[in-house]
Amino acid sequence: MINxxxxxxxxxxxxxxxxxxxxxxxxYVGRAGHSKKGWLIGVVCLLLGALSVYxxxxxxxxxxxVLQPQPQLEQQLQPQLQASQAQTSQPIATTESSSSxxxxxxxxxxxxxxxxxxxxxxxxxLGIDTKTEIQPQSVDEHKPTPTPEPIVNSVxxxxxxxxxxxxxxxxxxxxxxxTMANDADKRADWxxxxxxxxxxxxxxxxxxxxxxxxxxxxxxxxxxxxxxQVLQQGWLLYPQEFELTLLLARVQQAMGDTELALASLANIxxxxxxxxxxxxxxxxxxxxxxxxxxxxxxxxxxLQLEPQQGKWWMGLGYALDSxxxxxxxxxxxxxxxxxPGLSMQATAFIEQRLNxxxxxx
Numbered sequence: 001m002i003n004x005x006x007x008x009x010x011x012x013x014x015x016x017x018x019x020x021x022x023x024x025x026x027x028y029v030g031r032a033g034h035s036k037k038g039w040l041i042g043v044v045c046l047l048l049g050a051l052s053v054y055x056x057x058x059x060x061x062x063x064x065x066v067l068q069p070q071p072q073l074e075q076q077l078q079p080q081l082q083a084s085q086a087q088t089s090q091p092i093a094t095t096e097s098s099s100s101x102x103x104x105x106x107x108x109x110x111x112x113x114x115x116x117x118x119x120x121x122x123x124x125x126l127g128i129d130t131k132t133e134i135q136p137q138s139v140d141e142h143k144p145t146p147t148p149e150p151i152v153n154s155v156x157x158x159x160x161x162x163x164x165x166x167x168x169x170x171x172x173x174x175x176x177x178x179t180m181a182n183d184a185d186k187r188a189d190w191x192x193x194x195x196x197x198x199x200x201x202x203x204x205x206x207x208x209x210x211x212x213x214x215x216x217x218x219x220x221x222x223x224x225x226x227x228x229q230v231l232q233q234g235w236l237l238y239p240q241e242f243e244l245t246l247l248l249a250r251v252q253q254a255m256g257d258t259e260l261a262l263a264s265l266a267n268i269x270x271x272x273x274x275x276x277x278x279x280x281x282x283x284x285x286x287x288x289x290x291x292x293x294x295x296x297x298x299x300x301x302x303l304q305l306e307p308q309q310g311k312w313w314m315g316l317g318y319a320l321d322s323x324x325x326x327x328x329x330x331x332x333x334x335x336x337x338x339x340p341g342l343s344m345q346a347t348a349f350i351e352q353r354l355n356x357x358x359x360x361x
Contacts, residue, residue, distance in 0.1 A: 170203040170204055171203070171204055173203045174200045174201075174203035174204035174207060174210075175200075177196045177197070177199040177200035177203065178196070178197075178200045178207070178210060180192075180196040181193050181195075181196035181197045181200060181210070181213070184196060185213075190217055190220070190221060193213075193217060194214060194217050194218070194221075197210050197211075197213055197214040197217070198214060201214065201230075205233075205234070205237055206238070208234065208238070208241055208243075208244065211230055211231070211234045211244065212243075212244075212247065214227075214230050215227040215228075215230045215231050215247060215251070218230065219251060219254070224251055224254055224255045225255070227251050228248060228251045228252060228255065231244050231245075231247050231248040231251060232248055235248060235267075239267075242267070242268045242269075242272055242274050243274060245264050245265070245267050245268055246264075246265070246268065246274055246277055246278065246281070248264050249261040249262075249264040249265045249281060250281070252264060253281075253285060258285050258288060258289050259289070261281070261285055262282065262285050262286065262289070262291070262294070265278050265281055265282050265285075270301065275301070276302070276305060279298040279299075279301045279302050280298075280302070282294060282295070282297075282298040283295050283298035283299055283302070283315055286298060287315075287318070287319070287322075290322075292319045292322040292323050293319075293323070295315070295319040295322075296316060296319040296320060296323070299312055299315040299316040299319060300316060302315075303316065308339055308340070308341075309339065309341050310335075310336045310337070310338075310339035310340055310341040310342040310346075311336070311341050311342060311346065313332050313333075313335040313336035313339060314332070314333065314336040314342065314346055314350060316332045317329045317330070317331075317332030317333040317335075317336060317350070317353075320332055321333075321353070321357075326357055329357070330354060330357050330358075333350045333353060333354050333357075334354070336350055337350055337351075
């Protein structure tokens, strides 16, 4: 045991001798290894930094899209949501969703998450991608239903109000004014009635009854000049409307213009149906004006129509008497007494006048 220990001690001593130590070869291996690791670490850091910047920018873009949707994005989402509602109301849907979708107005900033949350489950079942934020137009390609664009157009066309301008003809406008004039006349609102009759004649001057009503309203209001003007305009436009001429003569007579009244009556032909009224007016006006020749002509025309009227014979006798044609006047007076139609005063006048003529003869 002791010998072994000594031998081991000798071996240890020999291992520590400087002569047995060989000088090592210096190769700076450790420094080269540290340099390669440094470059590797630098490259990795740069890559990590670039990835971090890229990821940060992507997150910012995604937040901008979510928080501030563009109007174009909302406009693209709106037809899809409307189409989904139209499809859910069609017979192909088994159940009708009770939830409603509120589509935001164009230009209103609404988060995409809120918009997606409003889409009912039936829309998702129909194939609309409600989770898409960057591409809201993505629709399931395998969806058997038609594209939503034609449906949206049909809905918009059905809900659009078309305002078409309808222009009434002058005749229709005149009839409308006549209706309002009649209503005002029934309410005794004469000023409104005059206004509407006047407008009706402006649209259609051939409304002769409306012209007569307007002249009568003016006459009743004491506006004789306006009444005469309305009637005269009608006669100038329609010279064959002799009733307007007869009314004009009466208005002129009321105005005290007998000469104009007789001139207006002269325009009515003797063959017209109104000739009798013309002769009646002429006989009265002519006597008042002292135009006994014209009065004689008017009474002779009346006697041709009604030879049994005693008052026409009396009128003729008076016209002849005024012209100092006493013989013919006496004959006319006797004819008047032999026909009915005279008042007691007229009979007394004729008898008195016959006595005077007989005494003078």
